[in-house]
Amino acid sequence: MTDDPSIYDELGVPTVVNAAGTKTRLGGSRIRPEAADAMRAAAESFVRLSDLQARAGELITEVTGAEAGYVASGAAGALTLATAACIAGDDLDVMARLPDTEGVPSDVVMPRTHRTGYDHAIRAAGASIVDVGTNDRALGTGAVDVETWELAAAITDDTVAVAHVQTPDGRPALETIVAVAHDHGVPVVVDAAAQLPPAENLSAFVERGADLVAFSGGKAIRGPQSTGILAGRADLVESAALQHLDMHAAAPVWDPPAELVDLSRFDGVPRQGIGRGLKVGKEELVGLVRALERFVEEDHEALQADWRARATSVADALADVDGLTTAVEPGGKTAAPVAVVTVEAAAAGVDAVSFARQLRRDDPRVFVGSDRLDEGMFTVDPTCLTDEEAAYVVERVRSAIE
C-alpha cells in the first residue's frame, strides 16, 4: 500500500485489500518476488516446454516423494488431467476421443460428503461421478459417511478412479479409501489443493497411498496463480502429459524428454488432448519451480507466529468498538489463525452482511472473510495482508461503525 500508482491504478481497476485469505477470485496469493523475477527472466528466451515440464517434474518428485510430477493450470486443471489419465491410460484413441466416453469405462467413485463445486473439473474430462454414502454423520448417531462395503460395491468394471477430497476433518480416512480402491485395482486421486502448509503434506498423501495428488501452485506456495501441481504414479503422469502438451508435432522428429514420455509405450503421436486448453506457459512453469523451492525452505513456524500476531492485533484493535466482539480462532492443522468479528446489529447500527458490502465499496476495497456472515460474523484472515494493510482494515472497520 504505497502511494505510487499501481498497475491497477493505471488500468483503472480498483485494488483490493485482501482480508479473506487465498481466494482465486481475488487473485490467489502474493506471488513470491523470487518467482516473479524468475518469470520475467523466463520470458526472455525460448525453451521446449516438455523439457521444462520434465525439470519441474524432477523438483515435484523430490519434494513429494512421488514417482513423477507435472504442472497444470491450477489444481482444478490438475484434477481434469488426473481424471483424463485414469480414463485413457496409454490408449491414444481414447485420449483423442475425450471428453466423449461412450463405451469407455469412465466412472469416478466418490464419498458423497466429498463432493464440492470443484468436481466439475473431474467431470470435464468426460467422467461420470458415482457418489456413495450419506451425510448421516451430521446426525450424531454414530453413523459414518460411507461404509467400506458401500465403497467397494460402487466400484465396477466402469470405474476408473476413486476421488478423495482432503480436508482436515473429512471422512473416511484416505487410508480406508486407498485400501478399498487398491483392493479393486483402481487408482485414488486426491484433491489436496489447499492442504498446504504444513509442507509435510506435499508428501503425506503419496505416502498414504494416493496414486495422484493435486495441489494449487497459487495458494500457500505463492507461485503463479494459474499453476497447479500433479504428483503421483509415473504411468498416469505420463498419460496426463500426453493429453496436455501441445501436440502439433511432426511424428518423425517428435522426441519428448525420456523422463516425461517413454516413447516405447506408445504406437504413435497423440493428437491435441483434452488438456490442451489447460496450458501453462514457460514463465508460469519457471515461476512455480522457484516458488516451490522457496516454499519447502520456508520457516513455517515463524510464518504461523506472524499470522497469529497479525490476527491478534486486528482482534485487539477492534475489541472496544460498540457492537463488535472479537476473538482469534486457531486455524485447523493447515490454516492460519483468523480474527473472528461478531457484529451485533442493534448496537453496531449495521449487520454483518451490509458491513461486508460496505467495506467492499471502499477505495481500496476491503474484502473480509464472508463464510460466516449467516452467523452475523466476518473474519479477517492474516495470510494475504501486510501489517500496513491490516491496520487499514482496522481503520476502515472502525470508521464504518463510528
Ligand SMILES: *Cc1c(COP(=O)(O)O)cnc(C)c1O
Ligand atoms: C482452491 C481449490 C481448488 C482449485 O485450485 P486452483 O489452483 O484454483 O485450480 C480445488 N479444490 C479445492 C478443495 C480447493 O480449495
